[in-house]
Amino acid sequence: MEYGPRALGNRSILGDPRHPEMQKKLNLKIKYREGFRPFAPSVLEEEIPDYFDLDRPSPYMLVVAPVAEKRQNPLPENYDSMSMYDRLYVLRSDIPAITHVDYSARIQSVSSRTNPRYWSLIDAFRRNHGCGLVVNTSFNVRGEPIVCTPEDAYTCFMRTEMDCLVLGDFLFLKEEQPDWDETANWRDEFELD
Numbered sequence: 001m002e003y004g005p006r007a008l009g010n011r012s013i014l015g016d017p018r019h020p021e022m023q024k025k026l027n028l029k030i031k032y033r034e035g036f037r038p039f040a041p042s043v044l045e046e047e048i049p050d051y052f053d054l055d056r057p058s059p060y061m062l063v064v065a066p067v068a069e070k071r072q073n074p075l076p077e078n079y080d081s082m083s084m085y086d087r088l089y090v091l092r093s094d095i096p097a098i099t100h101v102d103y104s105a106r107i108q109s110v111s112s113r114t115n116p117r118y119w120s121l122i123d124a125f126r127r128n129h130g131c132g133l134v135v136n137t138s139f140n141v142r143g144e145p146i147v148c149t150p151e152d153a154y155t156c157f158m159r160t161e162m163d164c165l166v167l168g169d170f171l172f173l174k175e176e177q178p179d180w181d182e183t184a185n186w187r188d189e190f191e192l193d
Helices: 022-031 045-051 084-088 116-129 150-159
Strands: 012-015 040-044 063-066 104-110 133-138 164-167 170-173
Touching: 012 022, 022 133, 040 045, 040 116, 045 104, 104 116, 116 133, 150 164
Parallel strands: 040 104
Antiparallel strands: 012 133, 040 133, 063 104, 164 170
């Protein structure tokens, strides 16, 4: 279990940073909060220079750095006349789910020495999809604490539109789970932030 203010891959919700709708999907259908809220990347430590203007590791997701210029998309010519809402969803880079409106990202670097299991997962994503980073957000919905037990994780998984859940070496696919029957209004259990 992580100690500190960030989910660092052990109790995290992960996503594809290249997908143009990933930020909105994670916010609206999983975290149940405003669709514009940004997400952070977990990047293979050795791949940092390919994605960010950063010359050092950032293992605790506490450093913000610009997305590498070669990955940035120019703003549309009519950007200044667009509504604020439309500006939020301009694809600013080839990793739009983690690129903030100012072309920055709050980075977590992942080392094979300190977190070999999480590093291996991101490396498998890199080998299969050519991208050495993933979206990483805390495993909870808005207003709730981060999951702590396998029961917490399964409950959060079933209450949201997550596709799958990994607990240790076990993979749970949503479509293979029994119907989730819950009568309590769980969204009122915790006061929103």
